[in-house]
Amino acid sequence: MDLVERLFAGDKRACARLISHVENNVNGVNEDLKKIYKETGKAYVIGITGPPGSGKSTLTDKLVKLLRKEDKKIGIIAVDPTSPFTGGAILGDRVRMGDLNTDSGVFIRSMGARGHLGGLSDATSAAVTVLDAYGCEYIFLETVGVGQSEVEVMKSADTTLMVMVPGLGDDIQAIKAGVMEIGNVFAVNKSDRDGAKRTKREIDMMLDFSKKDWRPSVTLVSAIKDENVDVLLEKIFEHRDYLLESNLYHLERKANVKNEILSLVRKEIMERVINNDEKHQLLEDLSHKVALRIENPYTASEIIINELKK
Amino acid sequence: MRPIRVLVAKPGLDGHDRGAKVIARALRDAGMEVIYTGLRQTVDQIVNAAIEEDVDCIAVSILSGAHNTLLPKISEKLKEENAEDILFIGGGVIPDDDIPFLKENGVSAIFTPGTPTTVTIDYIKTNVRK
Ligand code: B12
Ligand SMILES: Nc1nc2c(ncn2[C@@H]2O[C@H](COP(=O)(O)OP(=O)(O)OP(=O)(O)O)[C@@H](O)[C@H]2O)c(=O)[nH]1
Ligand SMILES: [Mg+2]
Numbered sequence: 160m161d162l163v164e165r166l167f168a169g170d171k172r173a174c175a176r177l178i179s180h181v182e183n184n185v186n187g188v189n190e191d192l193k194k195i196y197k198e199t200g201k202a203y204v205i206g207i208t209g210p211p212g213s214g215k216s217t218l219t220d221k222l223v224k225l226l227r228k229e230d231k232k233i234g235i236i237a238v239d240p241t242s243p244f245t246g247g248a249i250l251g252d253r254v255r256m257g258d259l260n261t262d263s264g265v266f267i268r269s270m271g272a273r274g275h276l277g278g279l280s281d282a283t284s285a286a287v288t289v290l291d292a293y294g295c296e297y298i299f300l301e302t303v304g305v306g307q308s309e310v311e312v313m314k315s316a317d318t319t320l321m322v323m324v325p326g327l328g329d330d331i332q333a334i335k336a337g338v339m340e341i342g343n344v345f346a347v348n349k350s351d352r353d354g355a356k357r358t359k360r361e362i363d364m365m366l367d368f369s370k371k372d373w374r375p376s377v378t379l380v381s382a383i384k385d386e387n388v389d390v391l392l393e394k395i396f397e398h399r400d401y402l403l404e405s406n407l408y409h410l411e412r413k414a415n416v417k418n419e420i421l422s423l424v425r426k427e428i429m430e431r432v433i434n435n436d437e438k439h440q441l442l443e444d445l446s447h448k449v450a451l452r453i454e455n456p457y458t459a460s461e462i463i464i465n466e467l468k469k
Numbered sequence: 470m471r472p473i474r475v476l477v478a479k480p481g482l483d484g485h486d487r488g489a490k491v492i493a494r495a496l497r498d499a500g501m502e503v504i505y506t507g508l509r510q511t512v513d514q515i516v517n518a519a520i521e522e523d524v525d526c527i528a529v530s531i532l533s534g535a536h537n538t539l540l541p542k543i544s545e546k547l548k549e550e551n552a553e554d555i556l557f558i559g560g561g562v563i564p565d566d567d568i569p570f571l572k573e574n575g576v577s578a579i580f581t582p583g584t585p586t587t588v589t590i591d592y593i594k595t596n597v598r599k
Contacts, residue, residue: 254507
């Protein structure tokens with residue numbers, strides 16, 4: 160049996176290997192993805208994002224345990240930062256998901272962002288497709304701890320959960336700018352600590368300014384004590400129902416795949432320049448000239464695009 | 470070039486995690502992706518994580534003295550799961566006299582205190598499946 164057949168048969172090693180192929184862009188992986196794509200799209204994708212250490216992994220662990228009571232098959236992709244200097248990474252999200260590890264209905268995969276900005280990795284969309292084909296009914300996508308601009312998860316997830324914590328202080332102000340926009344559902348985790356209610360109030364106030372049709376709810380939870388996580392899961396379902404009842408579910412997925420197609424096009428164009436000796440040399444020569452101000456970047460990019468058209 | 474993926478694991482009830490963290494950081498600084506699963510992992514948890522993460526190497530740190538029972542159990546489980554192609558190494562406080570037994574039982578190499586991390590890094594780079 161080939162990898163794709165094994166994947167459809169529910170073979171865990173095949174699923175793991177295909178995700179590696181996706182991550183490493185192994186020759187022929189697109190052919191495999193083409194074969195499985197038709198069969199996918201059934202999984203519901205939940206993005207989990209928020210500041211570093213806010214409890215994203217611990218909360219994912221608890222949410223997944225609730226879904227496991229209904230015997231749903233779950234996939235988890237957890238992304239951590241890659242060192243820009245060495246390309247190495249320590250992927251530690253599994254530490255908080257110890258008991259899920261040996262549950263055969265849960266597949267967990269850690270990924271390094273590998274230089275990709277935006278909180279995910281280049282490979283996450285395709286990895287979601289693989290887990291979907293593997294039969295996962297819910298797929299959780301944990302981003303690297305967000306700072307300012309990591310809004311990408313909303314383009315890969317159906318429902319995005321923003322995990323905040325008490326005591327962020329002025330950071331909330333900073334976060335609200337871009338990242339607050341992306342949460343469909345909010346949790347204030349670590350509500351066993353002081354200040355949780357205040358944080359909830361602050362977030363509620365910010366959300367009141369938004370004029371969108373969907374008003375995200377803000378739920379106080381404690382992942383570590385497993386308090387109110389069931390209520391939070393209900394809020395996630397409410398958002399899912401909202402998407403399904405309006406036509407938004409389709410529209411958002413359409414916007415998401417449009418994004419995915421564009422990024423594939425971008426990647427292909429880059430590769431045609433970088434992996435072709437002649438064109439790469441042209442790029443080198445042009446860069447040399449631009450640095451000396453003999454040429455400018457705008458004409459240089461036109462020259463390369465014209466070269467690609469030939 | 471794709472990064473080498475390594476699972477760094479602490480089996481059993483052993484709470485000594487400094488060495489595992491030193492190794493995890495050294496491997497990361499050598500450009501590897503290190504999956505760290507935390508303390509008190511069972512044999513099943515270690516092997517399952519290695520499979521899901523599709524790692525090239527399992528690096529187990531053990532200072533509890535239980536190496537002669539736990540490490541062979543990990544190799545057995547790997548065999549059972551048809552995953553013997555994953556390089557399996559160990560380290561920690563392990564007497565020299567026990568090393569031949571462990572090597573006969575599926576552990577490729579053991580790195581004891583005082584071994585420079587560069588030795589481990591080179592060993593992994595040369596011995597993982599290509
Ligand atoms: C610090 C320490 C502790 C700390 C641990 C803190 C922590 N979070 O890690 C504390 C105080 C908690 C502790 C407790 C105990 N300890 Co203690 N502890 C030590 C001590 C002094 C140093 C260990 C250490 O951190 N070294 C520094 C790190 C960086 O070195 P390392 O772990 O050896 O790792 C290096 C190499 O071994 C190798 N390596 C390690 N792992 C791996 C993995 C791979 C894959 C590779 C390639 C390499 C590699 O590379 C590392 C870097 O060079 C050792 C004695 C010693 N000199 O080793 C005893 C020692 C390990 N402890 C021992 C004992 C008995 C205990 C206790 C049972 C004591 C008790 N009766 O309560 C408890 C058990 C706790 C538990 N739950 O497991 C014994 C173990 C005896 C045995 N193996 O038969 C030792 C050997 C002391 C002794 N001589 O008796 N301990
Ligand atoms: N007090 C308290 N601590 C919590 C709670 N949830 C998580 N923590 C702790 O917060 C720390 C970080 O938790 P993680 O789940 O690893 O957080 P994370 O957001 O996944 O972290 P990164 O992936 O590193 O960004 C751990 O020490 C947890 O035990 C909670 O509800 N209350
Ligand atoms: Mg995490």
